[in-house]
Amino acid sequence: MLRLPQLLLHATFAVGAWGQSYSNTTTYTNPILAKGGADPWVFRHHGWYYMTYTTNDDVTLLRSQVLTDWNNAESKALFTPPPGMNYSTDLWAPELHQLNGTWYVIFTADPRNDSPSPEVDMYCPYNCPAVHHRMYLLEGHGSDPWSATFVYKTQLDTFDQFAIDGTYFQHTSGLYHIYSCWTTQYTAWPANLCITKLENPWTVASPFSERQIISVPSLPWEKTPYGRAENDRLSSNEGPQQLTNSRTGQEFLVYSAARSDNRNYCLGLMELAPGGDPMNPSDWRKHQYPVFYQNPAESAYGVGHASFVKSPDGTEDWIVYHGMQDPTNGWSARTIRTQKFTWNDDGTPKFPKPGYGPYDAPSGQ
Ligand SMILES: *[C@@H]1O[C@H](CO)[C@@H](O)[C@H](O)[C@H]1NC(C)=O
Ligand SMILES: *[C@@H]1O[C@H](CO)[C@@H](O)[C@H](O)[C@H]1NC(C)=O
Numbered sequence: 526m527l528r529l530p531q532l533l534l535h536a537t538f539a540v541g542a543w544g545q546s547y548s549n550t551t552t553y554t555n556p557i558l559a560k561g562g563a564d565p566w567v568f569r570h571h572g573w574y575y576m577t578y579t580t581n582d583d584v585t586l587l588r589s590q591v592l593t594d595w596n597n598a599e600s601k602a603l604f605t606p607p608p609g610m611n612y613s614t615d616l617w618a619p620e621l622h623q624l625n626g627t628w629y630v631i632f633t634a635d636p637r638n639d640s641p642s643p644e645v646d647m648y649c650p651y652n653c654p655a656v657h658h659r660m661y662l663l664e665g666h667g668s669d670p671w672s673a674t675f676v677y678k679t680q681l682d683t684f685d686q687f688a689i690d691g692t693y694f695q696h697t698s699g700l701y702h703i704y705s706c707w708t709t710q711y712t713a714w715p716a717n718l719c720i721t722k723l724e725n726p727w728t729v730a731s732p733f734s735e736r737q738i739i740s741v742p743s744l745p746w747e748k749t750p751y752g753r754a755e756n757d758r759l760s761s762n763e764g765p766q767q768l769t770n771s772r773t774g775q776e777f778l779v780y781s782a783a784r785s786d787n788r789n790y791c792l793g794l795m796e797l798a799p800g801g802d803p804m805n806p807s808d809w810r811k812h813q814y815p816v817f818y819q820n821p822a823e824s825a826y827g828v829g830h831a832s833f834v835k836s837p838d839g840t841e842d843w844i845v846y847h848g849m850q851d852p853t854n855g856w857s858a859r860t861i862r863t864q865k866f867t868w869n870d871d872g873t874p875k876f877p878k879p880g881y882g883p884y885d886a887p888s889g890q
């Protein structure tokens with residue numbers, strides 16, 4: 526028997542300055558988008574929360590005045606790809622970044638649902654149906670992401686190799702692309718984390734020989750199933766996301782490990798050495814245990830693919846992630862959730878146990 530989430534709240538609604546209704550309740554429950562979804566990416570801009578997530582067919586942007594309820598959010602398709610292109614299908618894990626005043630959507634896509642022809646498939650050690658997944662960019666001008674018009678910009682070069690879940694990593698030494706990669710074109714899994722240096726948000730600065738692998742799923746909890754001793758089939762590091770401790774200046778990379786269709790999906794943590802070079806794998810330290818993982822006591826499984834945002838008053842840090850209540854139904858069981866997190870004395874993020882609440886609403890909501 527499954528425990529059902531408490532979807533019903535004793536909610537009161539008010540009308541916001543722009544006419545949107547929003548909840549001002551002091552508590553909320555997960556999930557925050559009842560219809561389900563995966564790979565949420567949330568940011569705050571001029572009083573609004575914006576969310577984009579995997580819809581497969583397009584890049585959709587939602588906006589809401591509250592972080593904890595997206596059921597009444599406004600929704601808009603930023604981009605629907607034309608058919609027949611290398612980026613026409615399986616649009617995954619979009620993120621919307623404002624870099625030097627311009628908006629960029631970075632997203633994963635592939636041609637024809639990525640069914641490799643036999644001529645391609647035969648090079649793989651076992652099957653590699655994701656062989657044509659690559660990273661792409663949209664560009665939008667204007668100060669407001671809601672009114673900006675987004676147009677297709679380019680593929681973000683990953684040297685004609687598998688690439689998913691790409692993100693920007695901003696550092697004093699420049700701008701980087703960190704994404705989930707295979708070791709070579711046809712090796713398939715394990716999926717690792719790769720980094721390239723960028724010249725600007727759409728141009729890679731250096732050749733393939735300078736691409737670096739900064740993490741491989743080498744620890745038991747990064748493998749699928751847990752501790753699998755041989756054959757890294759489907760073991761993954763993916764969904765990388767920059768997280769900065771604004772108090773200490775520590776630079777972290779939070780990533781998802783194991784496999785997104787089952788209960789073991791979780792978050793790992795990497796830390797860049799002070800003064801370190803993001804392109805130097807030995808400047809990254811991987812924490813030996815996951816930092817956010819399943820909580821069977823509350824039926825919260827497969828938690829991962831997170832992004833980070835502040836409370837409306839800027840005083841609290843919040844993680845937005847997806848998880849499953851039923852870990853046996855794979856990808857379709859994923860729903861989007863949020864919870865507050867704090868920081869440990871050593872400056873690392875201290876994530877809560879995943880669950881459904883009710884929890885206190887974000888400060889200032
Ligand atoms: C919520 O909004 C209602 C309607 O505007 C208001 O009467 C109530 O005081 C508000 N509650 C809180 C906790 O802000
Ligand atoms: C589409 O992808 C294939 C395989 O990677 C590549 O050979 C081809 O050049 C791509 N087409 C375009 C227009 O980029």
Ligand SMILES: *[C@@H]1O[C@H](CO)[C@@H](O)[C@H](O)[C@H]1NC(C)=O
Nearest residue numbers: 624625695699700724725726
């Ligand atoms: C923004 O522009 C400055 C000056 O051209 C450049 O040095 C910097 O790398 C750019 N930042 C990003 C994130 O593109």
